[in-house]
Amino acid sequence: MKVQLPQGIASISGTISRSENHQLIAKTYNKVDGTQETRFYMMPKQQRTTPLSDREKAQRARFAQAAEALKNLTPEQFKQYATEGKNTHFRFNGKQYSSPRGYILARLMKEL
Numbered sequence: 001m002k003v004q005l006p007q008g009i010a011s012i013s014g015t016i017s018r019s020e021n022h023q024l025i026a027k028t029y030n031k032v033d034g035t036q037e038t039r040f041y042m043m044p045k046q047q048r049t050t051p052l053s054d055r056e057k058a059q060r061a062r063f064a065q066a067a068e069a070l071k072n073l074t075p076e077q078f079k080q081y082a083t084e085g086k087n088t089h090f091r092f093n094g095k096q097y098s099s100p101r102g103y104i105l106a107r108l109m110k111e112l
Contacts, residue, residue: 003038011036021045066108070101081107 003026005012011028018024023045028038052060073081078100085103090096093110097103 001040003040005038012038016040018045062109062112065112066105069108069112070105073104078104 012026013028014026016024016026021044023043025041025043026038027041028036030036081104082100085092085097085100090098090100090103092103092106095106097106
């Protein structure tokens with residue numbers, strides 16, 4: 001459905017709200033004549049059709065353990081991991097991570 005945006009808001013795009021089964025998405029389009037048109041769409045959330053495999057369950061459990069270990073690191077341990085990551089440009093196991101947290105989490109998951 002087309003909507004008129006309030007004064008002061010030029011455009012809006014993205015997910016506005018989410019519920020259990022649906023999400024409200026806004027999209028602003030640039031028209032050929034140079035004007036903009038904003039529309040809202042009510043989209044059904046995509047539901048998983050297959051159950052979790054044993055491997056997925058194991059991976060999720062491993063991730064939960066690594067996240068808990070990351071949360072329980074002392075500041076000194078976190079700093080040591082972060083320094084090691086900085087020295088390697090946050091590269092580990094063939095991947096580059098954009099934050100110390102991602103790098104440390106990958107290291108902890110490998111150690112489990």
